[in-house]
Amino acid sequence: MSTFKSSWGYHSVDYKDFLILKEMHKMYWESLKEAYQWMRWQRKHPRNRRGEEPKVNDLFIDTAKSSYFFTADEDGNSRCHNLPFTCKFDTIVADFQDARMPVKEECDIKELDMAKYLELYREITSVR
DSSP states (O other), X not given: XXXXXXXXXXXXXXXXXXXXXXXXHHHHHHHHHHHHHHHHHHTSXXXXXXXSOOOOOTTTEESSSXXXXXXXXXXXXXXXXXXXXXXXXXXXXXXXXXXXXOBSSGGGXXXXXXXXXXXXXXXXXXXX
């Protein structure tokens, strides 16, 4: 595993790869926003839908599979939320946070699989 030293500490990726990861992190949140817009459009009765069906970025979101997650309120009651889509690269948020925060010691760096993100980035830039 390679590490990169900056003025603030050690990083798991170099600056060029960090900028790619930063852009993909932004695209992930934008595609999640599009997926929620699609979900709101999809659950309406067809005669009440206005405009065209919202587009969903299929590189980050899979509308063929559904998923769910649980939340808890302050009283300890849990609630299940069903989503009609699945996020493909949901680890990008944690990986981006790990890449942007420096650590003091070189041995404390978490290993980051940048190859899958570089492959996805090449796929995204070829589509544009």
